[in-house]
Amino acid sequence: MIEFFITHIEVVGVILLTLGVAFILLQQRRSPQSTAAWILFLVVMPYVAAPLFLALGFRKQGKRYEPIIFTQKEDPQTPVHALDEMFQSFNLPPALEAQRLNLHDTPQTAYAAAMEVIESATQTIDVLFYIVSDDDTGNHVVDALTEKARNGVKVRLLMDRLGTLRGPSKAVKALRKAGGEVLFFSPILQLPSSGHLNLRNHRKMIIADHARVFSGGMNIGEHYMSDHPHSDHWVDLAFTLEGQSVQTFCDVFRSDWEVACGEDVDHITTPAPTTAGNATVQLIPSGPDIVEDPLHDGIIRALHLAKT
Known part of the structure; x- marks a missing residue:
């Protein structure tokens, strides 16, 4: 019984x-x-x-990932196209014209561009990647950050804990010793209330002096970018960006850093660019820290708006 x-x-x-x-x-x-x-x-x-x-199974987790607070101008920006109008209705930053955008479609040009952004920094470098591999590329990038930290540049490196499960530990240790700050996003072992294992951080960016950014689809590793040809690298795109649109990248990094460290971080405004470009740029983040799914909806609307 x-x-x-x-x-x-x-x-x-x-x-x-x-x-x-x-x-x-x-x-x-x-x-x-x-x-x-x-x-x-x-x-x-x-x-x-x-x-x-x-x-x-959870796609959104509000308690752990608060919505990103974007630094926006007080005056509303006139939308430059239909998608911009839709994204602004989600309270996302507007598209901005006259930005300088350069695409990098090979591992070699992407690697050179990433290193150039790091070398250009004189005050701060903020780095966020899903994967920082323990190979030549990963070690070279972290070593470059370490050299900058030794020279007085404020360096912050944020990596996803699952993606960088086997990262360049010796190089990272040297970076910490040089004064760089290193954090891991979403540890493997954590309380159920603090997040979910599937909510990884796949964002990729290097921000120099809050004014220049390297971003795109490439992680830090030989399979993505390298200073020499690699037989089995991923076919992917990266880009460098200068202009007021860098501010959105700074806002996203600040928000992710706050999640990782558990403390509030001061807002810093991107300085006005010294030269203008010919690109119109709008960053649309996606993840548990974005209300609803504006990126998904934007892609669907773009398909419906297509005429030719």
Whole structure:
């Protein structure tokens, strides 16, 4: 009889947990394929799917990741196109004209551009990457940051803990010894209330003096960028940017650094550029620290607006 009641309680518990997870799942904004896959998983293996969902299934987590506070001008900016108008309705920074933007489509040019941004810094360098590899590229970049720290430049390096699980530890240790600040985003071992394992930080940027930025799709590693040809590198794009649009990158980095260190960081305004460019630029961040899904909605709207 006792065994029957224990089994009954276990079954009821699994059913209630499954229903609770299903309710949360249906409240989230997901693709139909993702929702159907999770529901099927819950039906077939509820005792596995429910705990796995609680650990990995959340797309947004407001308590841990507060919305990014963007530094914006008091006067509203007139939208330069339909997408800009939509993004501003999400309270995102406006598109800005006359920015200097240069694309880098090879590992060699990207590596040279990243090192140039680091070398150009005279006051501050803020670096954020998902992966900083323990290879020649990773060590060279961290060594360059260390040299800057020794010369009095304020260096902050933020890496995702899962992405950089095997990073250049010796080089990072030397950076810390030289006075650089190093933090890891979202540790592997953490309390359930402090975040979720699946919410990784894939952002990539090097910001020099709050005025110049290197960013794009490339991580720091030989498979992404290098000063010599590599047989199996990823085909990806990076860019360097100068202008008032750098401010949004500074805001994103500041927000992520605050999450990692648990303290508020002062807002610093990007200085006015000395030269103008011919690019119109708008940074649209995406993640648990952005309300709703403006990047997704913007891509869908761009497809609907296309005429030719």
